[in-house]
Amino acid sequence: MSNMTPISAAAGMPAEPLRRTVRSEIARKMRRHWQLYLLILLPLLYFILFKYVPILGVQIAFKDLSAKAGIWGSPWVGFKHFEAFFNHPNFWLLIKNTLFLSLYTLAVGFPAPIILALMINELRNGMFKRTVQMVTYAPYFISTVVMVSMILLFLAPRIGVIDHIRTALGFDSVNFIGEPSMFKTIFVLSDVWQYMGYSAIIYIAALAGVNPQLYEASKLDGASRLQKIIHIDLPSIMPIMVLLLVLNMGQLLNIGFEKVYLLQNPLNTSASEIISTYVYKVGLVQANYSFSAAVGLFNSLINLLLILLANFGARRATGSGLF
Amino acid sequence: MSDKVLLTFIYIVLIIILAAVLYPLIYIVSSSLSSPQAVVSGRVWLFPVELSLKGYTAVLSNPRIWSGYSNSIFYMCVGTLISVFLTFALAYPLSKKTFYGRSTIMYLIIVTMIFSGGLIPYYLTVKSLGMIDTRWALLLPQAIAVWQVFIAKTFFQESIPDELNEAAEMDGCSDLRFLWSIVLPLSKPVVAVLALMYAVTAWNAYFDALIFLKNVNLYPLQLILREILIQNSVDNSMMVDVRTMEARQGMKDLLKFSLIVVSSLPVLIIYPFVQKHFVKGVMIGSLKG
Numbered sequence: 001m002s003n004m005t006p007i008s009a010a011a012g013m014p015a016e017p018l019r020r021t022v023r024s025e026i027a028r029k030m031r032r033h034w035q036l037y038l039l040i041l042l043p044l045l046y047f048i049l050f051k052y053v054p055i056l057g058v059q060i061a062f063k064d065l066s067a068k069a070g071i072w073g074s075p076w077v078g079f080k081h082f083e084a085f086f087n088h089p090n091f092w093l094l095i096k097n098t099l100f101l102s103l104y105t106l107a108v109g110f111p112a113p114i115i116l117a118l119m120i121n122e123l124r125n126g127m128f129k130r131t132v133q134m135v136t137y138a139p140y141f142i143s144t145v146v147m148v149s150m151i152l153l154f155l156a157p158r159i160g161v162i163d164h165i166r167t168a169l170g171f172d173s174v175n176f177i178g179e180p181s182m183f184k185t186i187f188v189l190s191d192v193w194q195y196m197g198y199s200a201i202i203y204i205a206a207l208a209g210v211n212p213q214l215y216e217a218s219k220l221d222g223a224s225r226l227q228k229i230i231h232i233d234l235p236s237i238m239p240i241m242v243l244l245l246v247l248n249m250g251q252l253l254n255i256g257f258e259k260v261y262l263l264q265n266p267l268n269t270s271a272s273e274i275i276s277t278y279v280y281k282v283g284l285v286q287a288n289y290s291f292s293a294a295v296g297l298f299n300s301l302i303n304l305l306l307i308l309l310a311n312f313g314a315r316r317a318t319g320s321g322l323f
Numbered sequence: 324m325s326d327k328v329l330l331t332f333i334y335i336v337l338i339i340i341l342a343a344v345l346y347p348l349i350y351i352v353s354s355s356l357s358s359p360q361a362v363v364s365g366r367v368w369l370f371p372v373e374l375s376l377k378g379y380t381a382v383l384s385n386p387r388i389w390s391g392y393s394n395s396i397f398y399m400c401v402g403t404l405i406s407v408f409l410t411f412a413l414a415y416p417l418s419k420k421t422f423y424g425r426s427t428i429m430y431l432i433i434v435t436m437i438f439s440g441g442l443i444p445y446y447l448t449v450k451s452l453g454m455i456d457t458r459w460a461l462l463l464p465q466a467i468a469v470w471q472v473f474i475a476k477t478f479f480q481e482s483i484p485d486e487l488n489e490a491a492e493m494d495g496c497s498d499l500r501f502l503w504s505i506v507l508p509l510s511k512p513v514v515a516v517l518a519l520m521y522a523v524t525a526w527n528a529y530f531d532a533l534i535f536l537k538n539v540n541l542y543p544l545q546l547i548l549r550e551i552l553i554q555n556s557v558d559n560s561m562m563v564d565v566r567t568m569e570a571r572q573g574m575k576d577l578l579k580f581s582l583i584v585v586s587s588l589p590v591l592i593i594y595p596f597v598q599k600h601f602v603k604g605v606m607i608g609s610l611k612g
Contacts, residue, residue: 026423033423035498036416043413043467044428050448050464051435057444071447116340119333132337134598135344141590143527145545146583149552150347153579159572161350164365193344201602225326250437258530262553276442283443284534296441304438 061294074290081294090273098274101260102252104188110248112196114241117203118229133204136197148262151190152177178267187263202244206237242314250307253299275299355379355580359573362580378581381574388582390540391547396589398543399525402462406521407514409467414475415502420485436469446534460535461528461543468524471517478513479506515600523590548586552579 030037061081063074085091116136123129142150154160155176163173176182214232223231257276264272275295283292349369354362358373366372382388416422417429439445445464454460483506491501529545536542555575 029421029423033416033419033421033498036419036422039412039499039502040416040428043409046409046463046467047432047435049452050445050466051439054440054444054448055438056440057447058440060444060447071451119337122330122333123337128337132341134595135341137598137602138348138591138594139344141523141527141594142587143529143545143548145527145529145548145552146587149548149579149583150351152553153576154347159363159365159576161365161368193347196340197344205602225329262549279442280534284446289443289447293441293443296443300438300441307437 058293058297058300060290061297063290065290065293077290081291082298084291085295085298090278093270094273094275094278097271098253098276101184101187101274104184105191106248106252108188109192109195109199110245112192113199114203114237116196117200117207117237118233120200120204121207121233122225122229133197136200138197139194140198142194144256144258144262147190147194148259151186151263155186175267177263178265180268180271183263183268183271187259191259202240203237206240207233210236238318242318246307246310246314249310250303252306253303351580351583355577355584357577359570359577362577363573377574378577379585381578382581382585387539387547388544388585391542391544394542395526395544398458398461399522402466402525403518403521405462406466406468406471406525407517410471410475410517410521411510411514413467414472415479415506417472418476418479418483419488432469432472442534449535455535456538456541458541461525461531465524465528465531468521471520475513475517478510482513483509512600512603515597516603519593519597519600526590544586548582551582 057071060071060074062076062078063071064077064080065071065074069075120129120132123132139147154162157163157173157175162176167173176186210232215228218228218232253275257274257280260272260274261277261280264277276299279292279296279299282288282295346369350367353369353371354367355378356371356374356376357367358375359377361367361372413432417425419425440448449455449460449464454463487505488501491505527545529543529549532541532543532546533549536546
């Protein structure tokens with residue numbers, strides 16, 4: 001199709017028949033590859049059913065959902081549920097907990113794999129390098145349920161290993177997981193433990209692709225290892241860092257429901273209640289669909305705004321964004 | 324800072340990281356092989372104390388764990404088959420430059436990555452499809468991961484030359500025939516990557532089961548684990564010959580350690596074999612997707 005246009009235009013054809021030829025060319029192509037269209041039908045159906053129908057379903061955030069009338073027949077109520085959420089006594093607490101938890105995760109969890117990758121890149125290929133990589137990837141495969149139960153077992157007062165160490169050193173026994181002030185740190189550090197190695201894979205791959213001539217040139221110029229890391233390694237992984245940062249920004253309010261929910265207990269909710277756990281409890285446990293759909297939509301919109309902002313910022317700063 | 328100092332520093336930091344990652348894993352395996360008394364009194368530091376298999380016998384004698392295990396194996400196998408098929412069926416046409424409409428479809432897919440309806444509309448959709456409390460609820464709604472589509476698409480674009488397709492077409496080979504007898508045999512590495520990623524996700528997932536399933540007989544292992552490990556509900560049937568409070572507590576903890584090992588076993592067994600593929604998959608998807 002693309003190589004069609006200039007030839008026919010050069011032949012001096014008028015515009016109207018040209019458009020018709022293009023269209024018939026498309027139809028011809030589609031007919032010839034009908035099997036591919038057949039193949040893609042099921043996956044497309046999947047996206048419509050499980051991704052786009054729910055997007056249409058966000059209208060219940062502006063309605064009072066009644067079981068009898070269904071999603072389409074229920075009466076419109078405008079921004080009632082949004083107003084209720086903004087005036088909710090826990091509104092600011094939820095926003096604060098969600099934002100703080102995700103910014104904290106980003107601040108620690110984003111640089112950690114980069115530093116790990118830069119360090120692994122300095123090792124010569126051999127047993128030690130392979131061991132470090134293999135061991136640090138492994139925790140990624142642990143399920144969230146098991147991860148949380150490990151945290152609970154290790155931090156349990158009196159019986160956990162951390163508490164044994166503390167009492168052996170003469171400190172008091174502490175119920176870490178019931179302490180609201182400790183919650184976010186526990187969450188972030190265990191996240192780093194679990195995902196640091198896995199997230200480093202991308203950077204290690206990028207570092208392996210750096211042009212060796214750059215290293216040779218820097219050696220001739222007498223650059224030290226540290227200078228090499230700062231002036232060659234870091235700039236060469238910059239595009240991926242920007243890309244991942246933009247993606248992470250878009251997930252700021254989507255911080256993992258699964259782990260937070262499992263780590264929650266009545267003692268720490270003041271620090272651990274975030275938007276997604278709140279939506280789950282109010283919406284699905286208490287069946288307050290419309291109100292919690294409004295909370296969820298608010299969350300999705302803020303995320304969308306953040307990813308667009310981050311993308312804009314990345315474009316301004318480095319000249320390349322995600323889209 | 325001289326190069327030697329820097330390198331020594333790097334080695335020291337990496338050894339500390341290595342120990343910090345390994346220690347909890349070793350501690351869990353060692354505890355699971357110790358006696359209940361040793362676990363509760365905190366005598367386990369690194370190696371098993373008073374070697375015993377009591378934890379494992381208690382875990383294996385529980386019918387709920389068996390039911391969860393077999394359900395999870397079912398969800399993992401069938402779900403992975405469905406997911407790999409759908410991903411393949413989507414990624415292959417999208418990898419063809421001659422496929423009219425590919426950019427529109429790509430755009431529609433990327434939109435779902437950055438905006439979603441949220442939990443409640445998702446739940447109501449699945450509900451209206453009549454999938455609540457059926458096995459379908461864990462097989463279909465999360466069947467395609469967009470990231471995996473990118474991995475597969477990049478693979479096709481890089482490893483299946485256009486000339487091959489053109490030559491086959493010239494010889495009168497249909498698209499599906501080409502896909503079946505040329506592309507599929509060439510795609511073993513990417514199928515391995517996709518299957519592995521989907522299988523691990525399916526094995527570890529618990530959220531969809533939490534919201535969609537009420538029938539205990541359909542529960543995947545992760546939900547059963549949640550009850551025992553996190554909500555602390557341990558059947559008395561698992562408490563064989565324990566009388567004192569302390570012995571009870573010891574048995575409860577021991578059980579958890581053994582359960583963690585048993586439930587992570589399938590993934591940990593395949594991990595060393597597939598690690599290379601896995602790393603490759605992450606790389607294709609991220610660098611060129």
